[in-house]
Amino acid sequence: MTQFGYRSLGFGGGEIIRDPYSASFLVVAGGGGNESGQGRDREAGSGGGGLRTSFGSTSGGGAPAQSDLTINPGTTYTAVVGAGGIGQNQGATSSLSGSDIATVSCTGGGYGANVDGTDGGPGGSGGGAWWTPTSGGSGTANEGYDGDEGYVNAPYGGAGGGAGGEGNRGTANGPGLAVAITGASVTYAVGGICNTYDGGGQNNANGAANSGTGSSGLANGGSGVIILRMPAISYTGSTTGSPTVTDDGDYKVIKFTGDGTYRG
Numbered sequence: 001m002t003q004f005g006y007r008s009l010g011f012g013g014g015e016i017i018r019d020p021y022s023a024s025f026l027v028v029a030g031g032g033g034n035e036s037g038q039g040r041d042r043e044a045g046s047g048g049g050g051l052r053t054s055f056g057s058t059s060g061g062g063a064p065a066q067s068d069l070t071i072n073p074g075t076t077y078t079a080v081v082g083a084g085g086i087g088q089n090q091g092a093t094s095s096l097s098g099s100d101i102a103t104v105s106c107t108g109g110g111y112g113a114n115v116d117g118t119d120g121g122p123g124g125s126g127g128g129a130w131w132t133p134t135s136g137g138s139g140t141a142n143e144g145y146d147g148d149e150g151y152v153n154a155p156y157g158g159a160g161g162g163a164g165g166e167g168n169r170g171t172a173n174g175p176g177l178a179v180a181i182t183g184a185s186v187t188y189a190v191g192g193i194c195n196t197y198d199g200g201g202q203n204n205a206n207g208a209a210n211s212g213t214g215s216s217g218l219a220n221g222g223s224g225v226i227i228l229r230m231p232a233i234s235y236t237g238s239t240t241g242s243p244t245v246t247d248d249g250d251y252k253v254i255k256f257t258g259d260g261t262y263r264g
Contacts, residue, residue, distance in 0.1 A: 018073040018234075019073075020070050020071060020072050020073070020264075021070075021071050021230060021231055021234040021264075022068040022069065022070055022071070022230070023068060023069045023071050023228050023229060023230040024053075024054045024055040024068050024069075024181055024228070024229040024230075025052075025053065025054050025055070025066075025068070025069055025096060025104060025181075025226070025227065025228055025229075026051070026052075026053040026054075026055060026179055026181045026188070026225070026226065026227040027051070027052050027053070027094050027095065027096050027104045027105075027106050027224075027226050028049050028050070028051045028094060028106060028163075028188045028189055028211070028212035028224040028225050028226070029049030029050045029051075029082040029091055029092065029093055029094040029106040029107055029108045029109065029123075029124050029143075029189075029212055029224045030049050030082035030083045030084040030085060030091030030092045030093075030094070030108045030109065030212060030221050030222065030223050030224045031046060031047065031048050031049045031084050031085065031091045031108070031109040031189070031190075031192070031207040031211070031212050031213045031214040031215065031221030031222045031223075031224075032046030032047045032048075032049075032084075032085045032089070032090055032091050032108065032109035032110045032111045032112065032121060032123055032125075032127050032160065032192070032214045032215065032221045033046055033084060033085030033086055033087055033088060033089050033091070033111060033112075033207075033214075033215045033219065033220045033221040034046050034085075034087070034088050034111055034112040034114055034127070034192075034215050034217065034218055034219065035087035035088045035114065035218055043112060043113070043114040043130065043157060043194065043195050043217050043218050044112035044113045044114070044120055044127060044128030044129060044130045044147070044148075044150070044157030044158045044159070044160070044194055045112050045127070045128045045147075045148075045157070045158070045159040045160035045167060045173055045191055045192030045193045045194055045195075045214060045215070045216050045217070046085065046109055046110065046111050046112040046120075046121075046127045046128070046160045046191070046192045046207070046214035046215045046216075046221055047091075047109035047110035047111075047112075047120070047121070047123045047124065047125035047126045047127045047128075047137060047139065047144065047147050047160040047161050047162070047167075047174070047191055047192075047214045048109050048124065048125040048144055048160060048161065048162040048163055048174065048176055048188075048189035048190050048191045048192075048207075048212050048213055048214045049082065049084075049091050049094070049106060049107075049108055049109045049123075049124045049125070049144075049163075049188075049189050049212030049213075049214075049221070049222075049224050050094075050106035050107040050108070050109070050123070050124020050125065050139075050140050050143030050144050050163070050189070050212075051106060051124065051143055051144060051163035051176075051177055051188055051189040051212065052066060052104055052106050052142065052143060053065060053066065053177075053179050053181065054066045054067055054068045054069070055179055055180070055181040055229065056179055056180065056181075058177065059142060059143075059177075060106075060124070060125075060142060060143040060144050060163035060164075060177055060189060061139060061140070061141060061142050061143050061144050061145060061163065062145075063141075063142040066104075069101055069228075070100075070101070071230065071234070071264040072100050072264055073236075073264050074263070074264065075098055075099060075100055075263070075264045076098065076099075076261050076262070076263045076264075077096065077097070077098040077101070077228075077261060077262045077263075077264065078095075078096070078097050078098065078259075078260075078261050079094075079095075079096050079226040079241070079243075079256040079259060079260050079261065079262070080093070080094060080095045080096075080097075080226075080259050081094050081223065081224050081225060081226055081256055081257060081258055081259055082094040082106075082108050082212075082223065082224040083223050083224075084109075084206070084207050084209075084212075084215070084220050084221030084222045084223045084224075085108060085109065085111055085215070085220060085221040086220050086221075087220070088111045088112070088114055088121075089111055090107075090108045090109065090110055090111055090121055090122075090123050091108030091109040091123065091124070091212070091214075091221045091224070092108045092224070093105060093106065093107060093108055094106050094212075094224040094225075094226055096226055096228075106124055106140075106143055106224070107123055107124040107140045107143060108123050108124060108221075108224075109123045109124050109125050109127070109144070109160065109189070109191075109212065109214045109221055110122050110123030110124075110125065110126040110127035110137035110138075110139075110147060110160070110161075110214075111123075111127045111137075112127040112128050112130075112147075112157070112158075112160060112192060112194075112214070112215065112217075113127065113128060113129045113130035113134065113150065113157060113158070114130065114218070115130065116130060116131045117130070117131050117132070117133075117134060117150075118130055118131075118134060119134050119135045119136070119137060119150075120134075120135070120136045120137035120147035120148075120158060120160070121137045122137040122138045122139075122140075123137060123139070123140065123144070124139065124140050124143045124144040124163075124189065124212075125139045125140075125143070125144030125145050125146070125147065125160060125161035125162050125163060125174055125189065125191055125214070126138050126139045126144075126145070126146045126147035126160070126161045126167075127147045127158075127160050127161075127214070128147040128148045128150075128157055128158025128159045128160050128167050128191075128192075128194065129147065129148065129149050129150035129157065129158045130150045130157035130158065131150045131151070131157070132149070132150050132151065133150075134149055134150035134158075135149055135150075136148045136149050136158050136160075136161065136166070136167060137161070139161050139166075143163070144161055144162060144163045144174075144189060145161035145162060145163070145164070145165050145166040145167075145174055145191075146161050146166050146167070147159065147160050147161045147166070147167045147174070147191065148160075148161070148166065148167035148168055148174075156194040157194045158194065159172060159173040159174060159191055159192065159193050159194060160173060160174055160191030160192040160193075160214040161174035161191045162174030162175050162176045162177070162189055162190045162191040162214075163175075163176050163177040163188060163189035163190075163212075164176050164177040164178075164187075164189075167191050172193070173190060173191040173192055173193040173214075173216070174190070174191030175187075175190065175191075176188050176189045176190035176191075176211075176212075176213070177189060181227050181229050181253065182227065182229075182246065182248065182253050182255065183246075183248030183249070183251075183253065186211075187211075188211050188212050188213075188225070189211070189212040189213065190207075190211070190212075190213045190214065191213075191214045192205070192207065192213070192214035192215045192216040192217070192219075192221075193216045193217075194216070194217060195216060195217020195218055195219075204216060204217035204218045204219050205217065205219055206219045206220045206221070206222065207219070207220065207221040207222025208222045209222050209223050209257075210222070210223055210224070210225040210257045211223075211224075211225065212224045212225065223257070225255065225256065225257055226255075226256040227253060227254065227255050227256070228253070228254040228262060229248070229251050229252070229253050229254075230251065230252055230254075231250060231251060231252075232247065232250050232251055232252045233250075235252040236262075236263060236264060238262065238263035239254065239260060239261065239262050239263070240260050240261045241256060241258055241259050241260020241261060242258070242260065243255055243256045243257070243260050243262075244257070
């Protein structure tokens with residue numbers, strides 16, 4: 001990450017002029033959800049929310065990490081954090097926008113199938129399918145992977161895809177992507193698993209909040225998150241929406257778990 005400083009104009013050190021500076025970002029959409037369809041116990045896992053990041057070497061869907069943002073003093077940047085899918089619904093979109101940047105937008109995770117012979121829903125990562133002949137939902141390029149296909153003569157539906165890989169049958173959900181933008185490695189946008197694999201009806205679980213995780217079985221998706229990381233010397237402290245602000249060495253980390261803004 002490039003760090004930009006300050007400069008002064010005028011005689012005797014006069015007016016302080018702030019220069020543009022760079023910031024890394026992570027944008028994760030809400031994970032997909034699922035709900036009871038035929039009242040059985042093989043409802044598929046839902047897809048993780050789409051993920052885009054400029055931190056590290058890899059972004060969602062196996063894409064290279066994107067370029068850092070250039071933050072201009074006086075410009076307001078708006079974070080919109082997507083909710084997880086409620087019931088059998090796709091998660092909501094997350095986005096980071098400003099008048100001087102290309103909007104970074106991620107697609108909500110696809111819902112899991114809950115009726116015999118139905119496909120998983122498309123999304124940032126796709127939801128799992130149920131029974132055959134069915135297909136997992138398609139993931140979005142550069143955000144996440146496809147969900148798993150349905151299976152016949154087996155007690156499980158498909159698993160949801162994640163930002164780091166495809167779903168693999170009911171018992172192996174699509175992996176998320178570990179990103180250390182906060183200073184610690186955290187895995188985001190994991191796909192959900194089928195709610196059972198032995199007829200016992202277990203594994204109904206909501207996706208974790210602020211992670212973009214898809215639901216497992218009959219449950220709701222996890223909400224998304226947006227994170228900015230910038231040189232501490234450049235951080236203005238001007239935010240709305242009550243984000244969490246932490247220090248990591250010489251950097252400030254702004255974590256939005258709900259809608260808000262940062263003014264450069």
